[in-house]
Amino acid sequence: FPLFPALGEMESHMFECVNQAAVHEELEDETRRLCDVRPFLPVLKLITRNCGRAERLLDSKIGVLIGKGLHELDAINDQEVKDFRGKTLRQSEEKMQKVQMMSCTEWLQASFSQQLEPGPGPDQINGVSDRSTDLKVTIHFDQSQVPLSCTPPELMDMAVRKWLTTHGPEKEASRGQYFLRVSHSLEFLCGDDPLSHYKSQCVLYCKKGNLHKPSSSASARRAVPRAELLCKPAVSSESSGRSEHTWRDSTLEFEISVCDLPRMTRLCIAIYAVMDKVKKQKSTKNTHINKYQTIRKSGKVLYPIAWVNTMVFDYKGQLKTGDIILHCWSSFPDELEEMLNPIGTVQTNPYTENATALHISFPEYLPHAIVFPPFDKVTSIEPRRFDSKKFHIELKEIMERDPLSQLCENEKDLIWTLRYDCRENFPQSLPKLLLSVKWSKHEDMAQLQVLLQIWPKLSPRDALELLDFNYPDQYVREYAVGCLRDMSDEELSQYLLQLVQVLRYEPYYDCALTHFLLERAQRNRKIGHFLFWHLRSELHMPAVSVQFSLILEAYCRGSIPHIEVLKKQVEALSKLKSVNELIKFGTMKNARSKAKEAMLTKEAMMTCLRQSGYYETLSDIHSPLNPNILLAEVKCRYMDSKMKPLWIVYNNKLLDGDTLGIIFKYGDDLRQDMLTLQILRLMDLLWKEANLDLRIVPYGCLATGDRAGLIEVVSSADTIANIQLTSSNVAAAAAFNKDALLNWLKERNSGDALDHAIEEFTLSCAGYCVATYVLGIGDRHSDNIMVRSTGQLFHIDFGHILGNFKSKFGIKRERVPFILTHDFIHVIQQGKTGYTEKFASFRQYCEEAYLILRRNGNLFITLFALMLTAGLPELTSVKDIQYLKDSLALGKTDDEALKQFRQKFDEALRESWTTKVNWMAHNVAKDNRS
Template sequence: FPALGEMESHMFECVNQAAVHEELEDETRRLCDVRPFLPVLKLITRNCGRAERLLDSKIGVLIGKGLHELDAINDQEVKDFRGKTLRQSEEKMQKVQMMSCTEWLQASFSQQLEPGPGPDQINGVSDRSTDLKVTIHFDQSQVSIPLSMRGNLNKNFYTCEGLIKESVMFCIIFFFLSFNVILCCHFLLQHIQTCVWDVSSPFKIVLVNASKVNAEETAKVKYLLCKPAVSSESSGRSEHTWRDSTLEFEISVCDLPRMTRLCIAIYAVMDKVKKQNGKKSPRLYPIAWVNTMVFDYKGQLKTGDIILHCWSSFPDELEEMLNPIGTVQTNPYTENATALHISFPEYLPHAIVFPPFDKVIMAQWPLLKWMESHSGRGGKKFHIELKEIMERDPLSQLCENEKDLIWTLRYDCRENFPQSLPKLLLSVKWSKHEDMAQLQVLLQIWPKLSPRDALELLDFNYPDQYVREYAVGCLRDMSDEELSQYLLQLVQVLRYEPYYDCALTHFLLERAQRNRKIGHFLFWHLRSELHMPAVSVQFSLILEAYCRGSIPHIEVLKKQVEALSKLKSVNELIKFGTMKNARSKAKEAMLTKEAMMTCLRQSGYYETLSDIHSPLNPNILLAEVNVERCRYMDSKMKPLWIVYNNKLLDGDTLGIIFKYGDDLRQDMLTLQILRLMDLLWKEANLDLRIVPYGCLATGDRAGLIEVVSSADTIANIQLTSSNVAAAAAFNKDALLNWLKERNSGDALDHAIEEFTLSCAGYCVATYVLGIGDRHSDNIMVRSTGQLFHIDFGHILGNFKSKFGIKRERVPFILTHDFIHVIQQGKTGYTEKFASFRQYCEEAYLILRRNGNLFITLFALMLTAGLPELTSVKDIQYLKDSLALGKTDDEALKQFRQKFDEALRESWTTKVNWMAHNVAKDNRS
């Protein structure tokens, strides 16, 4: 024992449930929370300061990934990003420590935007040049120059080429080097790097071999970089080597855009099949795909051998079996993944780099100014045609002639149609570096777009670094409330960023660390997808950076993580109990509920679940669990219904539903869009009483749903009014009587008005979004009259069918018992019904005016992996339902036809509800 030394220099380590070594730095944690895989603890020596180790341990537990896993990644890009964000976080926390209590509260919780970069910041990045040194080697010696000596240098200093130039200049002046040494340094400078624009060779790669290929037949590789290139066939079973393995593309090295990605697909060539024209063609079977960047994160053209571990899951409806929208990260599960060995050739004996931004500006600025002075000369005819093109929706395709016209009149677009920037970007010939350079310069004088318009520029179609930086610059004008509205999409488009260090990442971190509510949802949006291999490292790095820059927030989030872990354990206990007692439903319910209550009363569970900030809304404190009112719901995943006593609401209770086993991200997206619709309607002075309740995915098929108080389902309301389940759906008085029981006099009139407005809002919203599976158990009504929909597992027109028969035949739910409530029991169509119809039409036209925004938001979610949102074809439903491309009169005529159809065919809805009620009654 005496040989151990000071107790502070040691700590315990275990192997956790994820088979990962976990260091138990936080000594306040209980062993039941640690949950080691085996009951063994190992005593180890601390490698650094206790405070640092404690912080690292807390962050690792919080994000669900030990930081030693990130330390073990042998990737210089990861190391550079972590080093940069660590320095920025340390500087931020030092400033926080110097703040007064009031200043800290304003910095953490203020809803107002803070002022922009100060004089010590360049492009939003703090100037920490005093921490850097440049080392230059001269034969047998080297000299280190602190950058603090540089004085007032030109901005060119911050480019790679400029860095070398200025460093050599310092050496020459400071050490009075001889003329020969000056010539030597100049020669060295000119040959360290070559600009990619000076290399005219055709771009090519060498295909070496592939291993673990799941193909018994011959295999081919197809590359997409400009026009696809196809390799020769290979033979073999698991190991494949290709003949004539050099693939040359129809693009020169000098014309490669900075964000060029090489998209690769491996497919088997099966036996030939005969087509209708009598000719035989080979049958192709996709095996694997992978993408990689052509330039590295420093802008240097890749050279040498590289092993790419491929992905085997193919998205639906891939063109030519390539997946350009997919990740550029390789498959981390290397043991069973197909490994493709390729080689990037060396065109020159030294590095080839993409030119720095200032070189692009200097080369193109004179031409830009000349062409700008000659804008507005396209002629009236061309301007009319240009206007028509610019007013099209984002899904409309541009033909080559239209693209040429837009590019020719690009300065006219800047003057008259600045919001048309996305269409201009689609018209750029990115395979010509001259055009690409002109576009980058043009962005510097392009007017700022509104944040809503700028969102489209973060789509996959616009990968250029400077375009995305421009878009982020526009987003900086967003208020915190508006940023929260679109945070779900902004996290998803991080998938499109090929490099960890990018403008969008820094923008999100900056705003999250400035406002804790944004930080809260950024944390959960990132953490909920850490299980996805394609983003695991990227999202872990951002989470680590956020935690290091928001240390006071760690304990709050940690308590939420622990509470969710407890709820998952309770849910697993219930599922096990219901499976064990499946033969006796009554006994099952009794025993399982008793087990649940016993579990929740245990101090370890009760204390962890109490006094936490709600993950659904961090402004709400969930005080103490009301165990007696907690229960589990009788559905497949046995969701937990947890009730809290809330001291801040005068004894009222709050409810949350914990679900484990279902992906809630589609519900999150739908509710976000409903919230946006509500906002747009209110901006137009139309309040339709929408109830966009809280919903948050917190992990792999896990999440929380807010319980809406004083509400019941249409099914329960109907069933309580009838002794026969089959007849309940046809009782048109049930809903009106239910409202009358809970409201009287003026309160009933108010409830009817609330019902009318909310029914109009949800009729329009569910029609536009194509929400399906609308049975009587997922439409609810509050006692105050508000109608609202829940459970959005089917959207964008994916309506349910059974035995090949379409169960849902109406564009939206509008039954006669709804009309019965709206008209307060009166027959015939009254003035109240006319007002209801007017609300619907007005709401529809407002959404139409914002159709492009809805298309953009869904397009930004394409890589999220939602089952009913996988391709642009899915978004086409929105274009059709909003009648984009038609006039308001034509669109209104279409909507009125749908309205009449919903009313005329409402009997089919009642039949569907009857079937649902009978099935539900049989289950009980």
């Protein structure tokens, strides 16, 4: 090719094709496969790139990192996406310009450390004095010439009604208000007609509060919070799906004025089938309806078909108007309220080809856009004061309840009436105040906004609760993020998992929480590292795919020096996945001959790893589990379990060749293990803050993709099963050898070292007894409990939490609240039967640890509540969190709680023989010695 040199650099060109839509498409991302491009004709044209080489390379690298080419984001026809990308791009460019002007020392400080400026004091927040308890609200509609001023706030409704009467249609003017109306039609896909009758139900939700009424019954105390209806639900007429597959011109009117709609109002829609007789359910065999729980109501059986949510105001605060197509979701969470899913995403189903399409139309009330009014002026008005002394005791009792406790309407009214007393005496009670706001009254919303400006800052731990699904208000979430700014980097890392998950509750891409996380991640590379992996590991989930991709792109553009480090990790994990798939294929192919399988599979694995592309990619990478560790000289084998996980041994270049073990798993969702280990790490922190070190071993665990992740190998440790089996020739008898564990420690420790190992065992056993009881960790067989040679006991594999214990033939296999066997006691007592002093110390450790966790019970409930929409198998509704409330005995006094724990402790010790029986069965079923 004599003219080839005239082309210049290869990066200056790219291919173009005609795609299936008969449109010229530039193939900027060379990582795409031809089968994904699907050109209309097998012809590619070479063209010159319009953009510079550096820009093209950056876009390509970011596309590799986020797992999709940026052309996919470019193709999204959504102005909100375009505005967010444009804004973050400008911010990233400004940041990188500043970085280029930094000295080396300044860059290191900006990238790897953070010193916070002293924040404003509690008496001077947002520029508003603590004494400024006066109220004035100015409200106006954008593009209108008639601003509304009202002082005091009781007159606001009168002004709004007058304005609407003056400018609205005659039929609405006669009522003095606009009621929200929505027209809708429904189209089922061809062949997607599971039952003959359908209804749709639309409900306006402002996801706040607790609608359950107080009751003296025991069951009512277990009631859980749910989203609050702003007005009465609207239900459409029934339609025969078999004949038409559509509704046409069906209009629903909600009994709430447009001026009373909160900013974060969402319209929740459920489509369901109605059957008069239960026996008709048999005709739905083999349809997708069977997997959903039916709801019986008014003598009929209702079957959920689909659901979808949408915001009433768009991301600019403008009331939506015109036609909108919503593609519905067909997977339902457990325990639906009226088959609606208000906690669910406001994004529509991106898989439009297989989704039911719902066409809705918002009417135009005025000739110009209606924008949610900003509250931009606060001046002097003295609020009404009440004699709160006689209510102080009652108010104090309400404020000290746990977050899952419900509030009756009288209690809500009392809290709202005494809101300034709450601010002065119970500032940490802000969540309960927010649950008491009448969100369907714009006067209350206005007064809340003013109150938030003068509310003292909460501690970051207390502010976390304000980010869950109960508090979607924009100003509340901005206040919460303001409190989080006082977090140290270490504390932020502790709660980063939850902060990423609550992004799901943000209805708009451009929000305070997103910018806070990006800002802190770009200031500290370790935070950025884990933010990247927490986001990337869930990109396969349709509900968050676009949102998380946008945040990842923004992070990468603002942290260009970090891109190459992350890119190497992504490539290494891709290679490990390929090796794992090769092993699984080999074991399936040679399943009949176990010896032949092991030999051939090992040989194929080693041949694969010796390839230069694999060895170089897997060497000299920063560990995704800990970016401070540089991994080199990889050695690999695979484990003999169902998913054939890879056991990888690395040398740490930064620690003079110290070896580190990492397990790569593909096929299991590690996010529940990651959550449990995070909570164990938090428990360890809380105990240490109270001067109690229980020697917890919260090893590293990180989900890196769809059913893929890494687990840290704890060195010099073995399972209880292996320890017992090596001391006995009979597997059935091994579990009953109480000397096996103590002898194992004696072999590895002598003299003072043995005493230290026994003390380590005693402390760690106490910590894990309390932790596994509080978290309801199940499936505690002898291969899920390990001991280090230094004496530390620790638990692994957290596939069952919150009391979801395994059962067989309807009988629970685990009958004890936590694992405390006599061989554990034998070690604690140093092998001496009458050595009760050591056992008494162990019991005291347990009780002290339990009381410390109780004092932080609200924090644990908050952290689990923030994970509700993560899709974890055993954390799907608030009722799952009820287990924590019961195990921590929240709502009881310390004496009552301690009495309950002592009963559980005695039960665990008394019934430990059942644990031994289970361990014996486990040892016989799986010969761990092979």
